[in-house]
Amino acid sequence: MKKIKVAINGYGVxxxxxxxxxxxxxDMELIGVCDVVTDWRIKMAVSKSYLVYGFDQAVSNQMKEVGFPVVGSLDDMLQAADIVIDCTPKKIASQNLPKYRLMGIKFIVHGGEKHETTGHSFSAENNYETAIGRESTRVVSCNTTSIVRTLTALKNAGLLKKARGTLLRRATDPWESHLNGIMNTLVPEKDIPSHQGPDAQTIDPSLDVITTAIKVPQTLSHLHYWNVQLSRQAAKDEVLQAFANSTRIAMINYNDGLPANNTVKELMLEMGRPYGDMYEVAVWKDMLKVQGDELFYAYIVDNQAIVIPETIDAIRALTGIEPNAEKSIIKTNASLGIKQSFY
Structure with a gap:
């Protein structure tokens, strides 16, 4: 089997x-990671035997000065790759696109960039086929990924009419909370809808979805509350079955000692997940309620992990090594241990 040679530009979260x-x-081979820093993060990459590249010659020289076995520059890495995943900070990736296009390499960016940077936004269970063979795509943000996953499940079951959600957003990534966190306050996003609703519509324009968002002083994960008008009156079991049709939605129970973000994080650590990551959307089953044609539910989003399986599937779609979405999703789920029930 020919393996796709994958390069990573940006070795952060x-x-x-x-x-x-x-x-x-x-079916993939990691050919290297590239960054601009020379701190502990690159030491960890070296410890994992990943080939390390500096962004340019100056960065490569700095890495060599501190003893890193640098292979070359970003250009060198790209020449050896079939596809590059740009994981650089928000708005940096768009500056790298001319280089990728000039070199004729396929590329993936993430939700920090605008839809227009690639003209295509990706969610594996929704629009995998539309990405096959493309030059590039954008894996949408953690919150948008969760929105599309859950609403697509309801839509595919013929249950979705419109959705209104409130997002309680973590303030920053945990490792940067000493720099960018907020304390003793809540910061509402000024615009309604917040950007996640329109972002979900870049994947599926037919979604009638409006979101509001509030930044809260914690860093573990996001929490969403949703009020959905169903297309008809339905029973709770019908809604649960709709969610069960997504392999990346997992049910949890408040009454199982999982009433909060931190308890779910502890569960992931207990399961031995790398970094305590949760790739699934964790929906509270015993909180979910249906009244006539109205559905109310809440869930947790791991902002650092949920886009990882989507990125793996996007690699297969862009390169065409797997034209079937279901087969790619099954393969990715198995490799990462993604499941619909945690215990």
Whole structure:
């Protein structure tokens, strides 16, 4: 089997997770990671035997000065790759696109970039086929990924009419909370709808979805509350079956000692998940309620992990190594241990 040669540009919160996930795939080969820093993050990449590249010659020289076995520059890495996953910080990736296009390499960006950077936004269970063979795509943000997953499940079951959601957003990534966190306050996003609703519509324009968002002083994960008008009156079991048709939605129970984000994080650590990551959307089954044609539910989104399986599937779609969405999803789920029930 010919393996797709994958390069990672940006070895931070998302980049290191994508690198680890790529390394688990039997149809992909991680050919290297590239960054601009020379701190502990690159030391960890070296300890995992990942080939390390500096962004340019100056960065490569700095890495060599501190003893890293640098292979070359970003250009060198791209020349050896079939596809590059840009995991650089928000708005940086768009500056790298001219280079990728000039070199004729396929590329994936993430939700920090605008839809227009690629003209295509990706969610595996929704629009995998439309990405096959494309030059590029954008894996949407963690919150948008969760929105599309859950609403697509309801839509595919013929239950969705319109959806209104409130997002309680973590303030920053945990490892940066000493720099960018907020304390003793809540910060509502000024615009209604918040950007996640329109972002979900870049994947499926037919979704009637409006979101509002509030930044809260914690860093573990996001929490969503949703009020959905169903297309007809339905029973709770019908809704649960609709969610069960998505392999990346997992049910949890408040009464199982999982009433909050931190308890679910502890569960992931107990399960031995790398970094305590949760790739699934965790929906509270015993909180979910249906009244006539109205559905109320809440769930948790792991902002650092949920886009990782989507990125793996996007690699297969862009390169065409797997034209069937279901087969790619099954392969990715198995490699990452994604499940619909945690215990």
């Amino acid at each position: 998302i980049g290191k997770r994508v690198a680890d996930a790529v390394s688990l795939q039997d």
